[in-house]
Amino acid sequence: MRAVAWLTTPLAPDDYLGLLDPLLSARHPAGRVTAVRSEGPGAATLTIRPGRGRPEHRAGQYLPVGVEIDGVRHWRTYSLTSPPDVPGGELTITVKADPRGRVSPHLVHRTRPGTVLRLGPVQGEFTLPDPPPARLLMVTAGSGITPVMGILRTPARGLGVRGAKGAAPDVVLLHSAPTPEESLFRSELAVLAETLGWLRVEERHTRAVGRLTAEHIAALCPDWRERQTWACGPDGLLDLVEEHWAGAGVGARLRLERFRLAPLTSPDGCEPGLSGGRVQFGRGGVEVDSGAAVPLLETGEAAGAVMPYGCRRGVCFGCLVPLLHGRVRDLRAGEVHGEPGELIQTCVNGAAGPLALDLRVPPLRR
Template sequence: MPLLPFALVRASAPWLRPLRALVTRNWMRESDADALLAALHPAWRLNRVFARVESRRWVADDMLALTLRPNGNWRGARVGQHVQLYLQRMGVRLSRSYSLTAVHADGLLEIAIKRQPGGRVSPYLLEQLAVGQVLELGSAFGELHWPEGQQGVVLLAAGSGITALIGLLRGALAQGYDAPIDLLHYVREQGQQAFVPELLALQQRHGNFRVRWAFSDAPAAEGELRGRFSSEHLQAVVGLAQRRVLACGPAGFVERVQRWWDGMGVNTALQYEAFTAPDLRQSEGAGSASAPVKVGFARSQQTVQGDPRRALLEQAEEHGLRPAHGCRQGICASCTCILLGGAVRDLRSGVVMSEPGQPIRLCISAPYRDLLLDL
């Protein structure tokens, strides 16, 4: 039972300035100050952000929305951004990146978590995390935003990509955006449709908004779509060439949307986010990138055979290493590591990097030639 109420903890951030000054002058260690504060309340820290779980609600068969109230160290965020979530499991510090689906004026935040079978984080959050428990949060990051102007918007989401878009949609409609909005959500089966009652209610209240679902592994009912993303699914969208388009989902989905958008030949920019790293793009002269290479981890004193088609983060984890990481999509830079020698290839662009001492992001870099990492 905490010794102090959470409301007092939230209000206390300005009161901790003397302690912060002691830490800045090296008269006190921040870890010692945090240990003292945590003994009074698990969400109280000198600088770190901890948030209490206020509520849980299922928004799909495999997706849970958590409402969080952060402590007084939170510096704010906006919908469309991501936030790192940290927790300790069996002595190991784990982190994952989740989209902010709501940011309320009273300080409450909402994230939505999709179950990842075999994962180390999502099963715990969905099945065991209780109201009243606390989680550590990192700073918000990400550039996805609602487009300016009144040309109309098309939102394309696959799987948990809906979480990056629904907060933007809510905010736009609440602020009176009245140009046409079409949302297409691609899922495997009906139980994975997320936020269905809310989206249908928004469609009923706002005549400019329409939502449809597409199913890849289940038959589609009347008015629904079948299969993966294709241009045929957008034939009913009025004024498509003038619309702004936002897309979010796994890399393969985003790449299909990019190819379609490039083929449209319009001048407006496509906003997109992929929450998995794409496959290695084999550019001209990159044939050697398919041969096995040696990957050395200097601090761990290991040398392993590397796969040039896969991210170094995954390969390091397979060999027992636990590098710091977050979004796993090259955005948050939590997995940045120093390249001591050799060469890596960027999984997104195909660019080869070989300068010793250069920082690389493990989640979007694959081995290109024998290399050595400061890991």
């Protein structure tokens, strides 16, 4: 492989494999859509067959997805609704079309089987511990049901989510949607609740009866204080839940998943003594020094390198660039990481010593 790499320089052998078929590339993982299933008005589930570099995930995590629209690649993140290790290795994401958006309507209404999507690194901490709590409460609204669906489908397939003493868990799901028709997975949840025995589902249709309140939660699940709670949905719901749990002194039993920007660590918040490094942008490209608290995206742009980017806040994954060598530091959590070929979010990672980034990303085949 070293000899082949020398012959193919400045490209890597993996780059040529990706040109033959995007699913053959391990450095730039991709997947092919094999099915698109309607999930009611304005929503669809996409089944994706990943290629080399298939992302491993835990139930409740999310996946960055890159889609080309009019020749421009856009990145968005979607919760994985498939349980881990399904036969055949296929993944599913369920997308709710935002009429104000560009990517979600494209995925829901214009994506067909055979479409190739880029796949980023799986992330997210909205997962159950092992073993899971014996008693769970899940509070969701709208598309906030998607990570919870991945969690609920895991024990339904017998993949090991059991209670602390081997017994089935006791789970209550409180879900809000505007109407019954817009309630994602409604039929499947009814079947799961009937067949599993340990799941109770309570739906609230806000267009008819209004939004979920703290009083409704207490009425539908009187023992909510004693349960470990996972909540996902719009900010209004999560702010309500967070305030209510904190007021009752049980905030430690609550885990939230917000579909919005995460705050970045201030550059002044870096630990004393941390140093950056010299960064090379592209094979044989410009080299500059970068501080430990400076995003690689900003360093590259200041040096004149052509850097991909999107939201610039670590959410959309539009800034992913492969790492050739070296290590980077996550500016949000301080974690140092990096392996050759790893996709780096340049807007939220700084240099942790000398490193090189590969700015030449082969395009998707149409």
